[in-house]
Amino acid sequence: TAVSIRIRRLREGPTYSGALVLVPGEIRLRHARRLLRQAPFICFIAPERDVAYASADARIWRAPSGSAVLSLEEALTYLGAEGEWAVERPPVRSTVPRLLAAATGTREPDWLLLARLKPAEKRSLDLIGDWPWVRADHLAALLGVERRRVSQLTASLEHHDLLTDHRIEGRRRFVLSDRGLALLARRDRASVAAARKRWSAEPLDPEAPRGWRNLRGGRTRQLLRHLVHTEAVHGFLAALADQARSNGSELGQVEPPHRASRYFRFQDRLRSVQPDAFGVLRCDGRAQPFFLEWERRAIRPSTMAAKLAPYLRYYSSKRPLEDHGAIPLVLIAFEDELAADHFLRVAREEQVRTGVSLPLRVSDRSALEARGPLGYAWRTISRAAAGSVFG
DNA sequence: ACGTGAACTACTAGGGTCTA
DNA sequence: TAGACCCTAGTAGTTCACGT
Structure with missing residues (x-):
């Protein structure tokens, strides 16, 4: 039927001096020859398959009547030499591809980044x-x-417009640009707008001087405002990573505050611990998880007790073990030794009062700086002399 | 305290060739 | 056909040197 329709169009259409007709298969070939016998023009018919496979001088073209089989050249001489060959329009792309970024000097499109990095x-x-405003040396650790x-890596990321560096208090510090935030947010299938609202390092007012007051992101603002604290946490983790590497263990995992928090039900209310960091230290096949609190504000006994309360609730349940596969230590570091002393006393009282025992390790800045997080820098409520974290 | 070019080592995947 | 061997390209990271 399809052959009939096309041949009818051929007959009813414009006047041809001749035609080459391709048909699929033997049966259609016979059919087409019968239909084209009365055609008002010369034509030759050949099966598609032969045309595709054969060369120009292969004898495959038949007239509708008669048994002669001609080659393409012979068939063309019958079709009439006068007139003009149809000229195909040269193919033109409907859409010309854009120039490559390298050619125009502009930055690469976002969707290439994940493949390029x-x-x-x-x-x-x-x-x-994870750690906005991180210092270059901490990042290295x-x-x-x-x-x-670090310089190579950050230069490349900066070139891709994914991060910016700022010189604050004499040190070079890194934050993600809005483009970097968007990249991570999209990768995590999270909201780009929400990420910017929290973590953007863009100034609210480009004219105004930089500073924590002039930051778009809520969390980045807070982290910059309390830079001493932020830096102390980074410094602790960096020192821990360094020291672990040198003694054969490994800081396998470090989570920033927003992934370190744990929510749980306690006496039918939703409670949570909100540490400054969570990490897992791996040494000789053992994994030791820990929470880190770097404490500056808990100075009075009541604020110290308030700081401790969430942990006492959390450790009164089975959740710490269930959440991590091992009981995480609670590492609490103070700016000065005196505060650490007070805290240990408060902690002892609170644990007696509540009957909950916490795997608490307490230290202070000078002890940590002198001996390192894996050194004899930690005290417990039952041990006045400083020991190691695992002691 | 930091930035960077040059030259280097180490390691890996993938491919090709040869041989028992 | 498996295995030994070699080559190449790419990535990761270091060391040194010379700046600002």
């Missing part, structure tokens, strides 16, 4: 996303590389 760059991007390598 190297694994080491993505790791750096993640770390800077967390990544486990030399300063030259």
